[in-house]
Amino acid sequence: xxxxxxxxxxxxxxxxxxxxxxxxxxxxxxxxxxxxxxxxxxxxxxxxxxxxxxxxxxxxxxxxxxxxxxxxxxxxxxxxxxxxxxxxxxxxxxxxxxxxxxxxxxxxxxxxxxxxxxxxxxxxxxxxxxxxxxxxxxxxxxxxxxxxxxxxxxxxxxxxxxxxxxxxxxxxxxxxxxxxxxxxxxxxxxxxxxxxxxxxxxxxxxxxxxxxxxxxxxxxxxxxxxxxxxxxxxxxxxxxxxxxxxxxxxxxxxxxxxxxxxxxxxxxxxxxxxxxxxxxxxxxxxxxxxxxxxxxxxxxxxxxxxxxxxxxxxxxxxxxxxxxxxxxxxxxxxxxxxxxxxxxxxxxxxxxxxxxxxxxxxxxxxxxxxxxxxxxxxxxxxxxxxxxxxxxxxxxxxxxxxxxxxxxxxxxxxxxxxxxxxxxxxxxxxxxxxxxxxxxxxxxxxxxxxxxxxxxxxxxxxxxxxxxxxxxxxxxxxxxxxxxxxxxxxxxxxxxxxxxxxxxxxxxxxxxxxxxxxxxxxxxxxxxxxxxxxxxxxxxxxxxxxxxxxxxxxxxxxxxxxxxxxxxxxxxxxxxxxxxxxxxxxxxxxxxxxxxxxxxxxxxxxxxxxxxxxxxxxxxxxxxxxxxxxxxxxxxxxxxxxxxxxxxxxxxxxxxxxxxxxxxxxxxxxxxxxxxxxxxxxxxxxxxxxxxxxxxxxxxxxxxxxxxxxxxxxxxxxxxxxxxxxxxx
Numbered sequence: 001x002x003x004x005x006x007x008x009x010x011x012x013x014x015x016x017x018x019x020x021x022x023x024x025x026x027x028x029x030x031x032x033x034x035x036x037x038x039x040x041x042x043x044x045x046x047x048x049x050x051x052x053x054x055x056x057x058x059x060x061x062x063x064x065x066x067x068x069x070x071x072x073x074x075x076x077x078x079x080x081x082x083x084x085x086x087x088x089x090x091x092x093x094x095x096x097x098x099x100x101x102x103x104x105x106x107x108x109x110x111x112x113x114x115x116x117x118x119x120x121x122x123x124x125x126x127x128x129x130x131x132x133x134x135x136x137x138x139x140x141x142x143x144x145x146x147x148x149x150x151x152x153x154x155x156x157x158x159x160x161x162x163x164x165x166x167x168x169x170x171x172x173x174x175x176x177x178x179x180x181x182x183x184x185x186x187x188x189x190x191x192x193x194x195x196x197x198x199x200x201x202x203x204x205x206x207x208x209x210x211x212x213x214x215x216x217x218x219x220x221x222x223x224x225x226x227x228x229x230x231x232x233x234x235x236x237x238x239x240x241x242x243x244x245x246x247x248x249x250x251x252x253x254x255x256x257x258x259x260x261x262x263x264x265x266x267x268x269x270x271x272x273x274x275x276x277x278x279x280x281x282x283x284x285x286x287x288x289x290x291x292x293x294x295x296x297x298x299x300x301x302x303x304x305x306x307x308x309x310x311x312x313x314x315x316x317x318x319x320x321x322x323x324x325x326x327x328x329x330x331x332x333x334x335x336x337x338x339x340x341x342x343x344x345x346x347x348x349x350x351x352x353x354x355x356x357x358x359x360x361x362x363x364x365x366x367x368x369x370x371x372x373x374x375x376x377x378x379x380x381x382x383x384x385x386x387x388x389x390x391x392x393x394x395x396x397x398x399x400x401x402x403x404x405x406x407x408x409x410x411x412x413x414x415x416x417x418x419x420x421x422x423x424x425x426x427x428x429x430x431x432x433x434x435x436x437x438x439x440x441x442x443x444x445x446x447x448x449x450x451x452x453x454x455x456x457x458x459x460x461x462x463x464x465x466x467x468x469x470x471x472x473x474x475x476x477x478x479x480x481x482x483x484x485x486x487x488x489x490x491x492x493x494x495x496x497x498x499x500x501x502x503x504x505x506x507x508x509x510x511x512x513x514x515x516x517x518x519x520x521x522x523x524x525x526x527x528x529x530x531x532x533x534x535x536x537x538x539x540x541x542x543x544x545x546x547x548x549x550x551x552x553x554x555x556x557x558x559x560x561x562x563x564x565x566x567x568x569x570x571x572x573x574x575x576x577x578x579x580x581x582x583x584x585x586x587x588x589x590x591x592x593x594x595x596x597x598x599x600x601x602x603x604x605x606x607x608x609x610x611x612x613x614x615x616x617x618x619x620x621x622x623x624x625x626x627x628x629x630x631x632x633x634x635x636x637x638x639x640x641x642x643x644x645x646x647x648x649x650x651x652x653x654x655x656x657x658x659x660x661x662x663x664x665x666x667x668x669x670x671x672x673x674x675x676x677x678x679x680x681x682x683x684x685x686x687x688x689x690x691x692x693x694x695x696x697x698x699x700x701x702x703x704x705x706x707x708x709x710x711x712x713x714x715x716x717x718x719x720x721x722x723x724x725x726x727x728x729x
Contacts (some may be wrong), residue, residue: 019336022275022321029342030317034310036349058275074263082260083253087198088501090170090180094192096241099160099481104237107134108154111145136236143229153230160234164205170242172206204242210235294597309396316389323385340377340486344370346391352394362398363407363443363463365389369471370433372419372428376475376490377482380416387412406441411468420671423491423538425476432472439464489597491538493532496540497596504549514560515551518656519544521711525652526645526702533696535644543603544649546596548629550587550604553581560660569664573620577613577634581585584608584636599645606646607653609686610638640689647690648700651678655704665712678704 110130127141168188176200178186188199191369269275330337340597348370355365370390374383388409397406416433440461447457483493500506508516523544530537555561557568557579568576587604617634641647656678662669678701683688687697 008186010034012364022338025335025338025342026317026321029346030310030313031315032346033349033393034306036346037313037393038306038309038352069262069264075260078263079257079260086249086256087185088183089187089189089248090168091245092168092188092192092241093241093243094190096169096239097162099161100161100237100239101164103134104154104157107136107237108150111141112150115607121654133246138234140229140232140236143225144233147226147229153226156230157233160230161238163321164210164234166206168199168242169210169238169240169669170204170206172239174240174242174244175201175204175206186387189245195211207235207238210238212466217415238323275608287423297573301480312396316393320385320389324382328379328382336486336488337378340482340488341374341382341386341640344373344377344482345386346642348390349397352397353459356398361460361463362401362404363439363460364467365394365398365404365408366467366471366474367394367408367437368415369474372415372431372471372475373479373482375416375419376422376479376492377486377488380420381631383416384413384701387416407439407464410442411435411464411471415468415471418618419475421491423495425492428476428492429469429472432469433465434468435471436468438465441598475718479558487598489539489599491536493597494538494542497600498538498545500545504552504590505545508549508552512548512555512558512561514562515548515555515558518560519546519548521656522547522649522652525656525707526648528707529652529700530645532699533644533692534702535648539599540603540645540648540652541602543607543645546587546591546600547604547607547649547653548587549586549590550583552590553586560582560657568616573616574633577616577620580613580616581636582607602642603646603649606641607649608636609640609650609681610635611650611654611681611684611686638656640686642689644691644696647687647692650686651681651700652704653709654681659708659712662712665708667705668710670708670712671701674704674708 033656039397087391111127127145144150144153183201185198185200186204187196189196219610230696324338348367352365352367356362367387367390371383371387374386389404390414391408394408395401398404415431417434418434419428422428422431443464444450444457447460479490479492482488483490489497505516508519523541526544527537527541551558551561557576568579571579584605584607589603591601591604612631613634613636620634641650655674658673658677659665659670662673678697682697692700
């Protein structure tokens with residue numbers, strides 16, 4: 001009792017541990033779906049584009065204001081104001097300063113030799129000749145010559161000239177114009193120093209300001225007469241060095257005007273005001289209103305909408321989990337199928353989001369691609385229920401458009417039926433056109449219901465057709481990727497594997513021709529059996545081709561490949577049984593080495609179940625009468641068939657092998673043999689772990705009998721031609 005309680009406790013713990021990955025997959029899927037759908041969106045989504053026709057009236061959900069047309073008068077005023085803020089540009093000409101200093105230097109050098117000249121008449125003449133190039137008045141020159149210390153005077157003059165030219169000397173007329181225009185600041189560029197600065201106009205000097213400015217600075221000169229002489233001298237030698245740059249000023253004004261933003265008229269929209277009427281085309285100004293609603297949506301509404309969408313996604317996820325638990329329990333056994341389903345849903349949600357925020361119409365969302373992928377990779381019923389959930393989510397992503405959600409349901413379900421039992425990739429393209437025409441019919445019907453014009457609903461219809469074709473192209477391209485990533489197999493891949501030129505089958509033809517022929521017949525029997533009970537006939541046939549590949553290594557030890565003395569005559573029954581049962585293990589290893597799908601490998605592993613190698617078990621009993629022989633040592637390792645397809649292969653294998661022992665294969669003897677073999681497998685409990693019913697077994701027996709009767713049918717003996725005998729005589 002204590003042991004039983006411990007086992008029950010361990011089983012419960014294992015169940016909890018198995019559910020943890022499923023819960024994790026569900027939570028992560030919900031999170032990614034919500035994040036993808038709600039990324040960069042608001043409650044009111046502008047799912048329309050300019051030129052679209054709206055199928056429902058749209059009203060403003062709250063008060064807001066938007067920009068209208070450009071107010072050209074206000075815009076010009078703004079540009080003019082910006083232009084007036086541009087300071088006039090002036091350039092300090094550094095060459096002027098150098099020229100003035102050179103001139104002063106030459107002047108003092110020239111007059112220094114005249115100071116000691118004694119002859120008054122000659123001295124005056126020489127002074128006039130010397131100062132002629134400098135345009136300095138003679139009284140100023142005479143006063144300088146009379147100075148006691150002309151060198152100090154000269155040093156002070158140079159210092160003042162440097163200071164004034166660095167400050168900037170502007171023509172009086174230019175300064176007057178600035179005062180008239182009420183310009184208080186200018187931009188001053190000094191290329192020699194590579195500087196640019198704003199400067200008040202009152203800091204610039206004109207000739208009228210020089211005397212006042214110099215007088216306030218010359219503190220070192222005590223003598224009033226010398227100070228006046230210095231002012232007179234500097235006033236004579238100075239030249240303006242601040243030059244107006246009209247071209248640069250205009251360029252800067254134009255640049256500022258170009259950067260000035262236009263002024264728009266403001267349009268006030270009231271709550272519940274009609275934005276678009278049903279059947280109206282979205283114009284540029286209406287599109288601006290829709291975008292404004294999206295951008296100005298209040299934050300509380302965004303939060304509420306986010307949680308609302310999350311709640312809906314979680315609800316759909318719970319419903320899907322409940323459906324899988326009760327109707328598709330096989331999906332819960334492993335995580336691979338659940339991750340595959342989640343990946344398809346996530347990728348489709350991201351694709352839908354991308355199309356909605358792009359300039360493309362929302363009815364291009366390839367929802368049917370997800371439906372067809374789920375149908376091909378998992379099953380049709382799961383695809384239908386998932387399509388319904390995905391379609392509602394796509395409709396919400398598109399801005400609550402029920403027409404898009406309904407179109408996704410129509411295209412998705414039609415796509416599921418169109419790819420049912422698809423065995424060639426060309427059938428996927430055909431399915432795409434079927435989906436496209438279904439979409440086209442739907443949009444034309446919507447156009448009739450909403451009284452849209454012919455051009456509008458035909459455009460929508462052709463977009464729906466393109467949607468179907470595009471979905472088929474997507475499925476054709478990504479199907480192999482999903483198959484490889486999830487290690488899932490489809491009918492299309494099965495047909496590719498069923499090619500009799502497969503390396504394993506070609507090797508079997510050479511090394512085990514009897515087994516090869518046996519496998520082909522088993523494949524036909526298993527396929528027919530699966531068709532009659534509604535199982536995957538193609539999977540059963542392909543798996544049957546490979547079910548005995550483990551015999552290739554020791555082909556001579558199997559009766560169908562023996563042409564003379566049996567290899568088992570020299571072996572003990574135990575060793576013979578070990579060789580026979582090992583072909584299952586060898587077959588699994590060979591299949592995995594060649595990368596065959598897990599479903600095929602599982603059928604190879606299960607195609608004998610835990611059946612008894614009766615022939616060698618009986619021989620062992622006969623040879624060891626005094627010793628106890630255990631039946632377990634003569635049974636296959638198993639497991640028993642877990643699926644209908646594996647069970648059909650097991651029964652087909654056993655029936656085909658048994659039929660070769662019939663001496664007189666009449667229809668009645670074949671029927672009796674088939675029923676005996678199936679009953680023996682049933683009694684031996686080899687079919688306990690699959691879903692075959694007694695009615696299924698009865699149908700399988702009928703199919704096997706019909707096919708084997710055709711294989712072993714008797715031919716009419718043709719009479720000998722008497723004319724040939726006469727000719728021979």
